[in-house]
Amino acid sequence: MLRFIARRLLQLIPILFGLSILLFVWLRQLPGGPGRALLGERATAEQIEAINEQLGLNDSIFVQYWRFLSRVLQFNFGTSIQTGRPVTTEFFQRFPGTVELTLFAIAFAIILGIPLGYLAARRHGSFLDSASVVASLLGVTIPVFFLAYLLRFGFAVELGWLPGSGRQDVRLDATHPTGFFVLDGVLTREYDAALDAFLHLVLPGIALGTIPLAIIVRITRASVLDVINEDYVRTAESKGLATSTIRRRHILRNAMLPVATTIGLQTGLLLSGAVLTETVFAFGGVGSFIADAIGQRDYAVLQGFILILAVVYVLVNLLVDISYGLIDPRVRVR
Amino acid sequence: MLATGLVAVLAASACAESDREEPTGDGDTPSGGTLIFGAAGDPKVLDPAFASDGETFRVLRQIYEGLLTTEPGSANLVPGLASDLPEVSEDGLTYTFPLREDVVFHDGTDFNAEAVCFNFDRWLNFSGTAQNPGVTPYWQDVFGGFADTPDTPNIYNSCEATDEFTAEITMNVVTSRFPAALSLPSFSISSPAALEEFEADNVTGSGDAPTYPEYAMEHPTGTGPFKLDNWDLANGAITIVRNDDYWGETAILDEIIFRTIPDGNTRKQELEAGEIDGYDLVAPGDYTDLEDNGFDVLPRDAFNILYLGMNQGAWEGAAAAGINPALADIRVRQAIAHAVDKESIVSSQLPDGAEAAIEFMPPTVDGWTEDVTVYDYDPERARQLLEDADAVGTTLKFYYPTDVSRPYMPDPGAIFEVISQNLQDAGFAIEPVALTWNPDYLEATANGLADIHLLGWTGDYNDAYNFIGTFFDAKAGGIGKLDFGGYNNEELFTAFAEADSEPDPAVRTGLYEALNAQIMDFLPAVPVSHSPPALVVADNVEGLVPSPLTSEDFSTVSLTS
Numbered sequence: 022m023l024r025f026i027a028r029r030l031l032q033l034i035p036i037l038f039g040l041s042i043l044l045f046v047w048l049r050q051l052p053g054g055p056g057r058a059l060l061g062e063r064a065t066a067e068q069i070e071a072i073n074e075q076l077g078l079n080d081s082i083f084v085q086y087w088r089f090l091s092r093v094l095q096f097n098f099g100t101s102i103q104t105g106r107p108v109t110t111e112f113f114q115r116f117p118g119t120v121e122l123t124l125f126a127i128a129f130a131i132i133l134g135i136p137l138g139y140l141a142a143r144r145h146g147s148f149l150d151s152a153s154v155v156a157s158l159l160g161v162t163i164p165v166f167f168l169a170y171l172l173r174f175g176f177a178v179e180l181g182w183l184p185g186s187g188r189q190d191v192r193l194d195a196t197h198p199t200g201f202f203v204l205d206g207v208l209t210r211e212y213d214a215a216l217d218a219f220l221h222l223v224l225p226g227i228a229l230g231t232i233p234l235a236i237i238v239r240i241t242r243a244s245v246l247d248v249i250n251e252d253y254v255r256t257a258e259s260k261g262l263a264t265s266t267i268r269r270r271h272i273l274r275n276a277m278l279p280v281a282t283t284i285g286l287q288t289g290l291l292l293s294g295a296v297l298t299e300t301v302f303a304f305g306g307v308g309s310f311i312a313d314a315i316g317q318r319d320y321a322v323l324q325g326f327i328l329i330l331a332v333v334y335v336l337v338n339l340l341v342d343i344s345y346g347l348i349d350p351r352v353r354v355r
Numbered sequence: 356m357l358a359t360g361l362v363a364v365l366a367a368s369a370c371a372e373s374d375r376e377e378p379t380g381d382g383d384t385p386s387g388g389t390l391i392f393g394a395a396g397d398p399k400v401l402d403p404a405f406a407s408d409g410e411t412f413r414v415l416r417q418i419y420e421g422l423l424t425t426e427p428g429s430a431n432l433v434p435g436l437a438s439d440l441p442e443v444s445e446d447g448l449t450y451t452f453p454l455r456e457d458v459v460f461h462d463g464t465d466f467n468a469e470a471v472c473f474n475f476d477r478w479l480n481f482s483g484t485a486q487n488p489g490v491t492p493y494w495q496d497v498f499g500g501f502a503d504t505p506d507t508p509n510i511y512n513s514c515e516a517t518d519e520f521t522a523e524i525t526m527n528v529v530t531s532r533f534p535a536a537l538s539l540p541s542f543s544i545s546s547p548a549a550l551e552e553f554e555a556d557n558v559t560g561s562g563d564a565p566t567y568p569e570y571a572m573e574h575p576t577g578t579g580p581f582k583l584d585n586w587d588l589a590n591g592a593i594t595i596v597r598n599d600d601y602w603g604e605t606a607i608l609d610e611i612i613f614r615t616i617p618d619g620n621t622r623k624q625e626l627e628a629g630e631i632d633g634y635d636l637v638a639p640g641d642y643t644d645l646e647d648n649g650f651d652v653l654p655r656d657a658f659n660i661l662y663l664g665m666n667q668g669a670w671e672g673a674a675a676a677g678i679n680p681a682l683a684d685i686r687v688r689q690a691i692a693h694a695v696d697k698e699s700i701v702s703s704q705l706p707d708g709a710e711a712a713i714e715f716m717p718p719t720v721d722g723w724t725e726d727v728t729v730y731d732y733d734p735e736r737a738r739q740l741l742e743d744a745d746a747v748g749t750t751l752k753f754y755y756p757t758d759v760s761r762p763y764m765p766d767p768g769a770i771f772e773v774i775s776q777n778l779q780d781a782g783f784a785i786e787p788v789a790l791t792w793n794p795d796y797l798e799a800t801a802n803g804l805a806d807i808h809l810l811g812w813t814g815d816y817n818d819a820y821n822f823i824g825t826f827f828d829a830k831a832g833g834i835g836k837l838d839f840g841g842y843n844n845e846e847l848f849t850a851f852a853e854a855d856s857e858p859d860p861a862v863r864t865g866l867y868e869a870l871n872a873q874i875m876d877f878l879p880a881v882p883v884s885h886s887p888p889a890l891v892v893a894d895n896v897e898g899l900v901p902s903p904l905t906s907e908d909f910s911t912v913s914l915t916s
Contacts, residue, residue, distance in 0.1 A: 053794025057801070060407075060492060064801070066831050068488035068495070075487045102489065104399060105567040114589050170620060178628045185628050186621050191592040191612045192389060196373045200589055209373040303616040305591045316793060 022343075029339050033332060040331055041093070041324070045086050048320050054078060055102050058318040076102075089324065098325030103317050108325035111310065117200035118188055119306035121218075122298070123291040125226035130233035131284060138241025138280075139273065145246060153238055160235030169228045169301040176224060186303040189218045225302040229295050233287040240283045244276040251275070277348050285341030289334040387597070387608040388914040390896065393622040393634030394613045398593060401583065402555060402571035403543040404478055405485075407492045409905055412540045413635070414613055417595055417909050418461075419543030419577030422452055422471065422522075423534055427900040427908060430658060430719050430817040432535055436466065436544055436578065438520075447529040447858020448512075454520040458602040460546035461582045468516030473547040475514040475524065477556065485558040493541035493815075497532050529856045531863055535818040540906070549576035580606040580910035591615035606910035607898070619760075626650065626893065632914070633892035633899070639706035639765045642889065649894050654708050657885035658903035659763040660715050660822065661811040663774060664880045665691060670803055670834065670841030679806045681749045682840065688878045690740035691807065692730035694781035695774055697883055699732075704769050705886045712882035714871045715823050719903065721860070722819035722867025727875040737781035750784040754805035759792035762888035763811035770809060770883075803837030810838070816904065819867040820855050827851075827874055839879040847873060 056072035057064050073079050077088065092099060098108035141153040177185030189195055189202050195214035197205045203222070206215020248254065249272055257267045299309035307326060314322040398411040403419050406412060424435035434440055436458060441450040458466035478494050480502045488495055500507025510533065512525040526533060536542065545555070553570035570576075575583050580603070581595040596610045614631060616622045622634040623641055627648065637645065642652050665688050668678035681687045697711035713729050716722065741747050755771035764770060768789070775785045788805065790796040800808045815821050820828075827835060828851040834841040850873060854866035890901055898911040 053798035056489070057794035057798050060489065064797070066801070068492070071488050075484070100566050104397075105571075107566065118589065170624075173621070173624050173628075177630075178624050181628060185630060186616055186625055187592075187614065187630075188590050191391065191587070191590060191594070191614055194375055194585070196375060197587075197589060202590075211373050211375065301618045301621055303591060303614075303618065303621055305589060305615070309617065316791075318794060 022346075026339065026343075029335070029342070033335055036335065037328060037331060041090065041328060042086070044324050044327055045082070045089065048318075048323055049082060051318060053318060055318045055320065058316065093325075093328070098328075099321035101314070101322045102319050103313065103322070108321050111322065112307065112326055112329055114200060115305055115307045115310055118202075118304060119292060119295070119299070119308065121201055121203060121222060122225055122229060122295065122304060122306060123288060125222040126230035126291055126295075127233060127284065127288050129226055129230035130237050130287070134234045134237030135241050135280065138238040139245055139276075141238065141242045142245035142249065150242075153242065157235035157238040160231040160238075163231065165228055165232075165295075165297045166301050168231060169225070169298065172224045172228055173302075183223050184217075184221050185224065186301075188221050188304055189214065190221075193217060221304075225295075225298050225304050228302070229291060229298045233284075233291070236283055236287065237280060241276065241280050244279050245272060248272050248276045274348060278345065281341060281344055281348060285338055285344075289337040292333055292337065293330045387606070389610045389612060390608050390633070390909070390912060390914060391612045391614055391631045392909075393616045393625060393631040395615075395617055395619075395622075395636050397588070397591060397615045398586075398613075400567050400571045401573075401575035401586070402567070403540050403545070403575075403577075404481075404494065404555075405490050405558075405567065405571055406541055410613075410615075412906070414593055414595065415540045415543065415575070415577075416579070416906050417581040417611065418575050418579045418583060419540060419545070420579050421537050421540070421543045422454075423537040425538050425817070425902065425904055425906060427911075428902060429656070430814070430903050432538055432817060435538075436471075441524075441534060443858065445858075448526050450524045450526070450534055451517070452522045452524065454522060455602060456520050458578050459600060460549065460578055461576045461598060462546050462549050464546050464548045466544065466578055467519050468522040469519075470547050471522040471544060472514035472516050473550075474544050475511065477550065478542075479509070479511060481556065483558065485556060490558060493536075493539055497536040497539075497542075529858045531818050531820045531855050531857070531867075535816045535821075538816050538904075538906075543577055545570075546576040549574055578602070580604075580908075581611065584610065601910075604910070607913040608909065611909055626891065629893075632896050633890060635888075635890050635905070636760075636762075637889045637891045638760070639889075641891075642706060645891050650891050651894060651896070652889050652891045653899060653901040654706065654887040654889040655901040655905065656719060656903040657709065657717050657887040658719065659811055659813040659885060659888075660712055660717065661763040661770075661809065661883045661886065662712075662715060662826075662880045663691070663695060663883055664800065664805070664808045664810055664838050665840075665878070666803055666806050666808075666838070667840030667842050667879070668803075669843060670837050673803060673840060676804055677752070678803065678840065679749060679751060681744070681746045682751075682806060684744045684746065685878065686740045686744040687746050687749065688881075689730065690737040690744070690746075690781060691778065691783075692878060692881045693733045693740065694737040694777045694783070695881055695883065696732045696777050700770055700773050701884050704766060704773065705884055706765070706889065707887075709884055709886040712884050714875055715826060715880070715882050716819060716871070717814070717885045717903075720814065720817055720819055720822060721864045722854075722871065724868035724871055726868065727872045729875075730878075730881070734777070734781050741782045747782045748784055749782075750786055751778065751806040752786045752788055752804075753778075754788045754790065754796065754800055754808040756792040756796040756809070757789050759796075761811060762813055763884070763886050764809060765886070767809055774809075800838050801836070803840060805838075808838070814904065819864075819870075820851075823867075823870060823874060824851055824855065827879055835879065842879065844877060847877060 056069035100107055101111050137153050141150040144150055173185040176183045193214050195211055196209045199205055202218035203215050206218055254271050257271050296308040296312045299306045311326055394410050396410040398414045400406055403415050406415055420435045422435055422437040423432055426433045436455055437452040438455045439453050441452045443450055485491055486501055498511045499509040510526055510528050510530055512527045515523045517523050553574045554568045555570035557568040559566050580598055580601045582598045584594040584596040586593045592612050592614050594610055594612045597606045619638050625631045646652050665682050666678050667683045668680050701709045701711050714727050756767050778785055790799055829848040830836050834843050850870050854863055854870055857863040857866055892899055895915045898913050
């Protein structure tokens with residue numbers, strides 16, 4: 022097991038190295054540069070030239086890459102030209118928000134998706150089955166920004182039940198030792214702040230969770246349909262095992278393998294930032310910051326954030342691989 | 356694994372304590388309440404010398420003050436920390452500012468002439484990374500270079516405290532930018548003691564990694580009616596509280612929270628949900644809806660210009676870049692000017708209060724004149740001019756930006772549609788080129804790649820040069836901007852130099868009027884419109900006076916129950 026983990030972690034090195042080269046070349050192919058992006062319509066040719074000179078962008082791409090690489094090896098990703106703060110500071114300030122939002126969205130998708138998919142398969146061909154198929158199609162196709170607008174209009178503007186944007190009521194003056202606002206509220210015993218932060222997760226979490234929800238419903242349904250026709254299920258039924266035992270031990274457990282893979286992939290995707298959701302809900306996570314950074318040609322932020330997120334993505338998938346072993350003893354890693 | 360997690364949480368819990376301030380409720384000071392204002396972006400930095408964008412300025416204007424400011428609701432220059440407008444020497448080089456004597460900085464130190472000179476000398480002596488044009492754009496734009504950059508001329512010479520409350524500022528050259536530019540927040544006066552204590556000049560890092568010092572991030576110390584309470588970056592909120600020791604009328608509100616909500620629709624819905632009390636950059640399409648729902652839309656006087664740039668293709672390499680040589684012919688440019696139906700753009704694409712432009716600055720700026728050649732909408736005349744120039748059917752690469760809304764141009768795509776149709780009606784063929792605003796579009800137009808393009812400008816301060824000089828004066832290499840084809844119009848450039856260096860304001864205004872007439876005859880672009888941007892507030896918010904320079908003062912704002 023340890024060897025497996027070590028091997029997977031070692032694989033990170035070529036991945037990150039290759040990614041850093043691709044990123045570096047791609048970013049410098051984009052038209053315009055940070056000087057223009059920084060000063061907008063006020064920029065003069067001389068100012069852009071001066072900025073490029075200061076940022077070292079006039080050096081050859083090899084020199085620039087070497088400078089970048091030697092800094093990264095000391096875990097220094099440079100400074101954001103948008104904010105003047107170190108990239109790592111920016112990342113760790115925003116990442117907790119993205120993690121909270123991702124956990125909410127994935128939990129929402131799992132808690133609703135697995136039972137729905139299972140029921141749809143058990144009642145194959147019924148109204149519930151057709152309804153869940155149509156609803157999951159709708160979930161995948163509905164644009165997130167539109168759903169966000171509808172949810173906010175209904176639950177924040179009209180009903181006033183839930184907050185419509187941000188991570189926490191700015192009037193609360195809450196303490197944030199870790200940056201995970203819900204956890205912070207619990208740790209500091211500011212329970213009103215914890216509840217408020219949790220409520221702020223609901224609308225963006227649902228908006229973000231609909232696509233994973235739809236996918237999980239479909240995968241669970243298909244996977245359960247496959248499994249219930251297997252010989253071992255029929256055998257278990259014919260030897261008189263209790264239905265609940267068959268469902269739990271033989272059907273669900275075996276059907277969960279592809280579902281776990283899906284959950285892992287979706288979690289990885291959501292962690293790398295939900296650009297649209299974060300932007301329309303003014304939820305200060307990594308996604309909206311990356312989107313701004315592209316517009317601003319903030320090379321340091323793009324390089325730093327994407328490399329760190331690649332590590333996160335690989336780690337999440339490693340966890341999924343480890344979870345296979347828990348679900349299915351046959352793939353338990355030697 | 357679970358157990359480890361639990362232990363970690365418990366351990367963290369042991370050292371995490373609430374640092375909330377409990378409300379004191381002594382009842383001595385009247386409660387003015389909290390106003391929450393929706394901003395489109397985070398402020399970038401809290402040291403005015405390093406600030407240049409609207410969202411940063413909005414916050415800094417409440418914390419800091421400069422020697423001069425603008426009258427509420429207008430662009431007129433009035434004294435700020437100066438007790439009167441400066442006395443100007445006969446040669447126009449020395450400005451004597453009498454100062455207010457009852458002002459203290461937020462840190463309790465006194466404001467006086469030495470503090471003023473300390474700030475000017477600080478700006479002049481910035482070194483290293485602070486000289487990056489992205490870090491100190493307005494100093495470089497208005498004053499030029501620094502003490503140690505002899506190659507870049509500097510228009511500021513020195514500042515002397517002739518007595519405790521009189522500061523004498525001497526310039527190297529006369530320019531119309533000074534003293535008008537002192538109303539910009541970038542030239543606000545900081546507390547010298549705080550600047551030194553928090554190492555404000557210490558913009559560290561190598562060229563590609565500038566990092567702002569503590570002063571700029573946590574300890575802004577000015578003289579304004581509000582002071583910084585808390586900047587919560589993770590939650591996108593900055594809180595400022597009333598300065599009870601303010602020298603003027605103290606603010607009514609207890610505190611203001613500026614909340615960052617980048618998306619315009621979200622800002623609107625949050626106002627409707629009662630989560631915020633107001634916001635800026637209202638989409639023109641929302642004016643009626645918001646007013647119908649009981650909100651107060653506060654349009655500002657237009658202090659901007661939208662123009663259609665025309666590329667004369669005079670720069671080296673223009674032909675290789677495929678620039679249409681036809682635009683070098685004044686008749687073709689006149690044909691375009693007559694073809695554009697400005698009134699229909701104003702009535703169909705711009706908010707109420709917008710007006711068609713006859714020159715490249717709004718009427719509120721000194722130097723504006725009616726006495727210019729006006730190109731009325733006249734498709735017949737346009738077609739005739741094109742025939743005379745033997746240019747019927749000329750194909751123009753028409754650049755316009757996507758995914759952007761500017762105060763002078765709320766919907767570029769729709770404005771492009773109207774103008775494009777106008778030009779086709781007059782006999783031009785149009786090749787549309789749509790690009791992402793920043794940096795793609797700005798880069799392409801600045802590199803002279805468009806035959807014609809849409810662009811505009813919002814004025815920084817009340818000065819003609821800030822508009823027409825920015826567009827049409829000679830740039831690097833002694834030629835005009837590549838946007839307009841890099842023309843070499845010596846007569847125009849000389850007129851600019853004369854007007855900019857004229858010390859007598861009345862004479863200078865006359866020179867700018869003549870320049871406007873000259874520009875409209877030369878016609879490097881077509882002025883299209885001036886468009887008023889607006890703020891919106893809930894109906895219980897009173898006392899917010901919209902400023903054409905977007906420099907609203909929140910100290911007069913109150914909340915009614």
